[in-house]
Amino acid sequence: SQQGEEDPQALSIQEGENATMNCSYKTSINNLQWYRQNSGRGLVHLILIRSNEREKHSGRLRVTLDTSKKSSSLLITASRAADTASYFCATPPDSWGKLQFGAGTQVVVTP
Amino acid sequence: GAGVSQSPSNKVTEKGKDVELRCDPISGHTALYWYRQRLGQGLEFLIYFQGNSAPDKSGLPSDRFSAERTGESVSTLTIQRTQQEDSAVYLCASSPWTAGGVNEQFFGPGTRLTVL
Numbered sequence: 001s002q003q004g005e006e007d008p009q010a011l012s013i014q015e016g017e018n019a020t021m022n023c024s025y026k027t028s029i030n031n032l033q034w035y036r037q038n039s040g041r042g043l044v045h046l047i048l049i050r051s052n053e054r055e056k057h058s059g060r061l062r063v064t065l066d067t068s069k070k071s072s073s074l075l076i077t078a079s080r081a082a083d084t085a086s087y088f089c090a091t092p093p094d095s096w097g098k099l100q101f102g103a104g105t106q107v108v109v110t111p
Numbered sequence: 112g113a114g115v116s117q118s119p120s121n122k123v124t125e126k127g128k129d130v131e132l133r134c135d136p137i138s139g140h141t142a143l144y145w146y147r148q149r150l151g152q153g154l155e156f157l158i159y160f161q162g163n164s165a166p167d168k169s170g171l172p173s174d175r176f177s178a179e180r181t182g183e184s185v186s187t188l189t190i191q192r193t194q195q196e197d198s199a200v201y202l203c204a205s206s207p208w209t210a211g212g213v214n215e216q217f218f219g220p221g222t223r224l225t226v227l
Contacts, residue, residue, distance in 0.1 A: 031213050042115075042202065042220040043154075050213065088153055096167050097142055097206065097214050101153035 006089060006105040014110055019076040021105040023089030024069075030092070032065055032072050033099065037086045046074075046087075079109045115219035117203050123225045124193055132188045132222045136205030143186050144204045144216060145170075145178060154202060160186060161208060193226045200224070 007022045025032070031050045035043040049056045049065045049072070056063045062075040076083055086106045090099040116135045124130050136143050141162055146154040156170040160180040171177070175194075180186040190197055200223050204216040 033215065035218075041200065043204075043216075043218040045215045045217070048213070048215055090154075092213075094167075096159055096161075097208065097216075098144055098156045098159050098167060098170075099154070099216065100156065101146075103151075103153045 006087070006102040008105060009103070010106045010108075012108045012110070013079055015080055017079055017109075019079050019083070019107055019109070021074050021087055021107070023072045023074070023102060025072075025089070025091050026070065027091075027093060029067075032063075033090045034061075034063060034072075034074050035088045035090060035101075037088065037104070038084075043088065076107075079107075081109050081111050083107060084109045115203055115205055115217050117201075117219040117222050119222060120220065121223045121225075123227065125227050126195060127192055129189065129191045130193055130224065132190075132201050132224070134186045134188070134203030134205075134219060136184065136186070136203070137217055138184075140205035140207050140217070141183060142206045142208040142214065143180060144206075145186070145188050146202045146204065148200045148202060148221070150199075157188070157201075190224075193224075195226050198224055198226045 005024050033048045034046040037043045047058045047063050060077045065072045086104040088101045088104045090101045118133045143160040145157040148154045158178050159167040162183050163180050175191045178188045200221040202221045204218045206214040206216045
């Protein structure tokens with residue numbers, strides 16, 4: 001079963017615009033992570049936000065976490081063609097560290 | 112090595128054959144995970160290793176799937192009597208284990224398995 005659900009499923013924007021995607025999850029978590037996947041292969045970790053944090057920044061990325069609503073958002077500012085990828089949120093359902101992933105948001109940035 | 116490596120990168124096999132997929136994690140990473148990703152979907156957890164032990168095998172879909180890890184390093188995922196529904200990208204990830212599951216995972220490029 002999927003823990004996280006991303007919204008929207010797909011997003012098409014032009015270079016320079018901002019891209020926002022959301023993630024909802026079902027159970028209590030101690031952290032939430034965002035990953036990027038290019039061309040359906042390996043994933044790259046983008047950012048980890050702990051349950052006691054509300055917002056975190058990394059370069060052009062901004063992640064928010066609202067544990068009361070069980071939701072998170074990822075904002076990519078000033079998007080570039082190289083940001084074209086699928087973006088996944090993931091949460092650990094237990095302390096072992098395995099991750100449960102949503103179905104992802106496919107982002108296309110056109111020049 | 113510099114990152115997680117997986118081999119082969121692509122595997123085409125006939126239904127009913129056995130396949131072995133290999134993962135070489137980042138040196139020193141005690142935790143190793145296998146995931147499966149069907150086309151257009153998110154990742155499904157298969158199995159987790161801490162060292163050479165597998166405390167969580169809950170994601171293995173059937174007894175045709177097995178995995179082992181040796182030397183706290185390389186891991187192999189074996190699928191016996193492959194079926195067409197096994198077609199997917201199999202991804203391996205490793206991480207330095209931290210308490211409470213707060214850890215970034217480093218992924219390999221995956222093995223694309225196609226069962227004809």
